Amino acid sequence: MAQFMSYFIVLALLAFAPPLCFSHKTKSGYLYPQFYDHSCPQLQQIVKSVVAKAVARERRMAASLLRLHFHDCFVKGCDASLLLDNGGGIVSEKGSNTNRNSVRGFEVIDEIKAAVEQACPHTVSCADILALTARDSTVIVGGPNWEVPLGRKDARGASLSGSNNDIPAPNNTFNTILTKFKRQGLDLVDLVALSGAHTIGNARCVSFRQRLYNQNRNGKPDFTLEQAYASQLRNQCPRSGGDQNLFFLDYVSPLNFDNSYYKNILSYKGLLNSDQVLLTKNHASMQLVKQYAENMELFFDHFAKSIVKMGNISPLTGKRGEIRQNCRRINTY
Template sequence: MAHFINNAILVVLLALSLLLSFPPTTIAANVLYPQFYDFSCPQVNDIVKSIVSKAVAKEPRMAASLLRLHFHDCFVKGCDGSILLDSSGTITSEKRSVPNRNSARGFEVIDEIKSAVEKIYPQTVSCVDILALAVRDSTVLTGGPSWDVPLGRRDSLGASLSGSNQNIPAPNNTFQTILTKFKLKGLDIVDFVTLSGSHTIGNARCTSFRQRLYNNTGNGQPDFKLERSYAAQLRANCPRTGGDQNLFPLDPGSPTKFDNGYYKNLLALKGLLSSDEILYTQNQETYDLVKLYAKNEDEFFKQFAKSMIKMGYITPLTGNHGEIRKICRRVNN
């Protein structure tokens, strides 16, 4: 009996050693892990970092745009690069949705990275994985945390305009509506507060928060939850009518630096969007997290990295599902 058990153990160990001798893609096609391209495209990290570095140096706002692109992608059909697709005969692009129209940007950066990768390793790295890596690098470039990006996703064969309109949290959604949208994607209340911290960089359009400046009280006065002098500054360039596309920093203190200033602003009643403000007015748990992150940037950074990794696992396409697009804006056939 002992001899049989020992032989069985030897067989298992031999099988494991054989598996480990093959490239990762042949071992676990349905598992995401940071080393996925170590054999098939070892230069991908360097290529992504180089192009993202140039893009962010040229336009610091690009870091926030890439982050938002990844977020809007994952919340629709999962992290599958569907947001990158242009409209075609069979596809209606998610770029046309209310959350993305006239505001989603960064597509050219992803195109440039994809083109550079394709020249060396054709049809090897997915567009969605390129986006995930670009987001990590742009976060680091602006002073934020780093994390090992799980890789191995494949690109979708279609888009969902209705999903984009319905599933992405909106600036004027209620607390419960936004939390529900997070939970439907497997994210919890901690992820909600933490990922909202991405608003420490980037801008918002006047049309995204105008209702806070003029309509909430019913008498044309600013939202009482918005600090008065800050509200007055906003009203100066966000009029009651017109100026819809005027841009305002989400974190006026350090709009291009990834830090915990966003949470400090919330406590000072200077959260720009209604979806920001509700974090410190609607729920005790979120309020406590806002206070923690405002006080301790390291805690925010650590959890942000964890929540970004968690978001990256929202229903990815792996194995034989989807495809590796040659061009991110269209499917291969």
């Protein structure tokens, strides 16, 4: 009976989610996978090749490239604003609290853009490159595949305040994180499924230290973190110092995209507070965590649908935006 109710909750949540469709209507037009089939038929192979080489050099890069797409889309939509450097009146999002000393992989995007510009000058947006790179990074380390709707343009500005305020932070409460997702048109299923990206990658000591030393709990132990695991973490994450020390988000299979992230949460070994609250603060999200821990195929299916949905957040299309020649700066005419 309990298992039936769990499936019922998941189905009920999905019933209210918009259906997946690989052609997405925007205010100015459609995004669709075949957008560059005639104007740049080599695009997908170029992106896949450069990503494969980058991940072969450093497995962690898959998570870094996937994260760029998340952090871009949550600020003003999927418009490559994250890639802009300081200068020309632009204050880069790279300096925000959520991005500083954290986001990486920009050189790989530069390499892809240079290769694409050589093959198809002034044709492919940096925003679309980010979306393709996220998909290819996921597939290379064992995750699901999906068709990427294309046709985005690039922004001519950035938003430091948006980056500071709109991207979910490791120490946010569950309700704050869900609110930030809902602002983007994403729901609870999207939140739990997309959090599964933490099955790969690393987090810095500064991102979870408060859980180890009860800095937000009036000295009381954090009972949502398994204490033997917490003790291991303290060895490399001291009460002060070591802010940049790196830890696997998924200590079981940190280099493979799978569902062990959810199994860790069920064992109270979610590294970040934002991971563990998926189990402890909301009944519906708890049921999804259990479902994904039991059924990797279900997780992969939901993740693919949710990231396509995320990639459709406020894209610039038609005459809005531009095709940057260099992803780090706007075009000058």
